Amino acid sequence: MTTIDSGATVAVSVQNVVMDYGGSTLALANISLNLAEGEFLSIVGPSGCGKSTILKLISGLERASHGTVMVRGQRVEDTPPGIGFMFQRDALLPWATVSENIALGLECAGYPVDRRPARIQELLHLTGLDRFADFRPRALSGGMRQRVALGRILAYAPEIYLMDEPFGALDAQTKLSMGQELLNIWSTSRKAIIFVTHDIEEAVSLSDRVIVMTGRPGRIKAEYRIDLERPRDARQVRKLARFHELVDAIWDDITSEKVSH
Amino acid sequence: MTTVYSAVESVVVLGEAKRRAPGATHAERQRRERWRVRIGRIVFAFFLIAAWELGSRYLFDPFWAGQPSLVVERVIEMIRNGDLWWHLLPTVGQALTGLMLSLVVGVPLGILFASNKTVEKVIEPFFLGLYSVPRVALAPLFILWFGIGPSSKVVMAFSLVVFIVILNTYEGIRGVDRDLIDMLRAMRASRLYILRKVILPGIVPWIFASVRVGVGLALVGSVVGELLGSNRGLGWYIENAAARIDVIGVFSGLVVLMIVGMLLNEIVKAVEMRLLRERYAP
Numbered sequence: 001m002t003t004i005d006s007g008a009t010v011a012v013s014v015q016n017v018v019m020d021y022g023g024s025t026l027a028l029a030n031i032s033l034n035l036a037e038g039e040f041l042s043i044v045g046p047s048g049c050g051k052s053t054i055l056k057l058i059s060g061l062e063r064a065s066h067g068t069v070m071v072r073g074q075r076v077e078d079t080p081p082g083i084g085f086m087f088q089r090d091a092l093l094p095w096a097t098v099s100e101n102i103a104l105g106l107e108c109a110g111y112p113v114d115r116r117p118a119r120i121q122e123l124l125h126l127t128g129l130d131r132f133a134d135f136r137p138r139a140l141s142g143g144m145r146q147r148v149a150l151g152r153i154l155a156y157a158p159e160i161y162l163m164d165e166p167f168g169a170l171d172a173q174t175k176l177s178m179g180q181e182l183l184n185i186w187s188t189s190r191k192a193i194i195f196v197t198h199d200i201e202e203a204v205s206l207s208d209r210v211i212v213m214t215g216r217p218g219r220i221k222a223e224y225r226i227d228l229e230r231p232r233d234a235r236q237v238r239k240l241a242r243f244h245e246l247v248d249a250i251w252d253d254i255t256s257e258k259v260s261h
Numbered sequence: 262m263t264t265v266y267s268a269v270e271s272v273v274v275l276g277e278a279k280r281r282a283p284g285a286t287h288a289e290r291q292r293r294e295r296w297r298v299r300i301g302r303i304v305f306a307f308f309l310i311a312a313w314e315l316g317s318r319y320l321f322d323p324f325w326a327g328q329p330s331l332v333v334e335r336v337i338e339m340i341r342n343g344d345l346w347w348h349l350l351p352t353v354g355q356a357l358t359g360l361m362l363s364l365v366v367g368v369p370l371g372i373l374f375a376s377n378k379t380v381e382k383v384i385e386p387f388f389l390g391l392y393s394v395p396r397v398a399l400a401p402l403f404i405l406w407f408g409i410g411p412s413s414k415v416v417m418a419f420s421l422v423v424f425i426v427i428l429n430t431y432e433g434i435r436g437v438d439r440d441l442i443d444m445l446r447a448m449r450a451s452r453l454y455i456l457r458k459v460i461l462p463g464i465v466p467w468i469f470a471s472v473r474v475g476v477g478l479a480l481v482g483s484v485v486g487e488l489l490g491s492n493r494g495l496g497w498y499i500e501n502a503a504a505r506i507d508v509i510g511v512f513s514g515l516v517v518l519m520i521v522g523m524l525l526n527e528i529v530k531a532v533e534m535r536l537l538r539e540r541y542a543p
Contacts, residue, residue: 059447085447091440095462095540104458108448136540156448 010070011037011160011192012058017067019053019218026217027053031067033211033220035160038190042203042210044250050218051196055162058194059083071160084158088165090145092137098148099124099133105155119155126185127151143174150178154185161193168197175199179206180234187231200250204228205237210246212253222253327512335513344498345517352487352495353521355411356479359418363475367423368468371430372460388427396420396482400489409490418482422475426468433467434460466541469533476525484518 012035019028028050035041043051056062057069060079071080092101099120106116124130127147137145146166153161167175179202186193197203203210204226212222224246228237237243285293310329317323323331339345374381374388400417407413441459450458487496495514502510 061443061446079447079449081449083447085444087440087444089440091438091444093441093459093462095465104445105448108445108450108454162447 009037011035011039011072012194013068013070014054014058015068015070017054017057017064017069019050019057019062020065028064029217029219031218031220035192035194037192040186040193040195040206040208042195042197042207043213044197044200044203044210044254045213045218045221046215046254047198049213049215051213052164053218055085055164055194055196058160059085059162061085082159084153084156084161086149086153086161086163086166088168090137090142090149092145092148092152094137097134097136098129098140098151101137101148102151102155105152105157109156111155111157123151123155126154127181141174143170143178146170146178150182159191161191161195163193163195165197166195167202168199175202176234182206183232183234200247200254201238204243204246204250205232205234210250212250214254222250224250323509325508327508331509332512332516335509336517339513339517348493348495348498348514349517349521351411351414351491351493352480352483352518353525355414355486355494356418356476356483358411359415359482360422360472360475360479362415362419363422363426363479364468364472366419367426367471368430368464370423371427371464372434372456374427375431375434388424392424397485400485403486404490409492414483414486414491414494417486418479421478421482422471425474425478426471429467429471430464433464436467437463462540466537469529469537473526473529473533476529477522480518480522480525 012033014031014033017028017031018026020026031050031054033041033054043054045051053062057064058071058076060076060083069076071083074080093104096104102120102123103116106119111119120133121130124133127150129144129147129151132140132144137148140148149166167178170178183206195203195206200210204224205228207226210224210226211220212224213219214221226246228240228242228246313327314329317326317328336345339348374384396417399420400413403413403416403420407416437460441463442455445455445459483494484496484499487494488500491497495518499511499514502508502514
């Protein structure tokens with residue numbers, strides 16, 4: 001189930017993880033998955049299936065009840081270094097400007113103080129926020145706020161990105177363009193990404209591999225290798241026959257689960 | 262900043278302006294509203310004072326009920342002979358010192374309670390017990406401990422305000438967005454860094470809220486201390502006038518206290534607006 005390209009090194013390994021919050025059902029029931037270095041992996045599933053919990057376990061924000069979580073060969077005890085966590089809610093400091101919010105990533109990474117201003121300018125440019133450096137989050141649209149959050153994560157320069165429905169609250173158009181930008185950034189840096197979403201088309205258009213989860217208790221139902229050519233255009237890829245085959249297959253997996261309940 | 266924001270604002274304003282007053286801009290309507298409030302306040306104060314003045318002339322004896330014109334006369338006399346400053350300075354000084362002390366002690370304690378569950382649970386019943394003791398009843402004790410000088414009044418003001426500061430700080434921290442803390446934790450930020458970047462800026466509006474409530478309470482503490490034992494201050498002035506059945510004197514002291522309270526409140530509000538509007542406006 002957790003196959004990985006031969007020769008690729010493992011960035012994240014989750015083995016037989018159980019998460020029990022003490023309720024009547026388990027949040028996660030025996031989850032195993034691997035993420036290769038440089039891989040773009042998506043996890044799709046209905047809300048409440050525990051896909052966000054997997055990210056919290058990898059980032060060390062929560063501890064598994066059973067099983068092991070390893071990041072780059074190290075068992076996760078505390079938050080491992082080099083993890084970039086992006087939340088569905090932008091988690092921007094409301095009282096800080098765009099620049100100050102992005103600077104948090106540099107400060108946490110211990111980036112040299114004298115080179116910070118220049119790096120902030122680069123990141124503002126990369127995320128298309130040049131003109132908004134001194135804005136506060138409340139003056140920005142949802143899409144722009146997520147750009148700031150992206151800029152902050154890029155500033156931290158992580159080796160592994162954990163993205164929890166980062167574009168889930170955005171309108172369809174903004175979502176598509178943010179997806180494209182993420183693809184562009186990813187294709188130049190090739191960092192490993194786990195991207196959690198409930199949008200199947202988004203998952204297929206972005207990823208190398210899609211894991212399908214089912215809810216309550218959360219378990220892995222199926223796994224798809226997305227053999228669409230790269231580099232991809234987030235819009236053009238949606239016109240391919242293979243794209244629709246994959247999306248349909250994943251839809252069938254998720255709906256058949258609901259019927260059987 | 263201005264370009265996009267004002268564009269958004271003007272769209273909203275256009276819609277509203279059409280509905281309410283044709284031709285009036287947002288700023289103009291705000292200015293009118295400010296003036297309406299100012300004039301309303303003056304009219305309200307005028308009627309209140311007029312009713313008191315007329316009442317004490319025709320309905321009841323000013324010897325017991327006071328009379329605004331006599332109070333004004335007395336206050337002017339107090340300004341002339343320097344009595345006003347002599348009594349005002351210690352009262353306000355003690356109140357403000359007590360308020361500052363409450364912030365210096367209360368904020369760290371609030372942070373401690375909010376960040377350590379065990380400490381919070383151990384202390385909570387004692388804290389609430391102490392909170393429910395009427396602090397005014399402790400005034401004689403404070404005077405025994407700290408003498409009839411200013412320090413007993415500072416402690417009195419402190420004992421009234423510090424609880425408000427602790428509770429507000431505690432609530433403020435509990436209201437801080439967990440995602441902000443998780444976001445920094447995921448980047449391996451230290452606890453001190455999280456305190457500096459998220460917790461402290463997050464509770465600034467709550468600290469201002471405690472100052473707003475605390476100013477009045479601190480003044481109460483200072484005056485109560487003076488009522489019970491002192492040789493100076495507005496509290497002493499009122500107590501002394503009452504002992505001589507000088508009702509005009511009592512009212513004069515009360516009016517001065519009221520004006521001081523209102524002024525301090527306005528100052529706090531103005532400072533708060535200045536500091537918070539930029540960063541904390543909703």
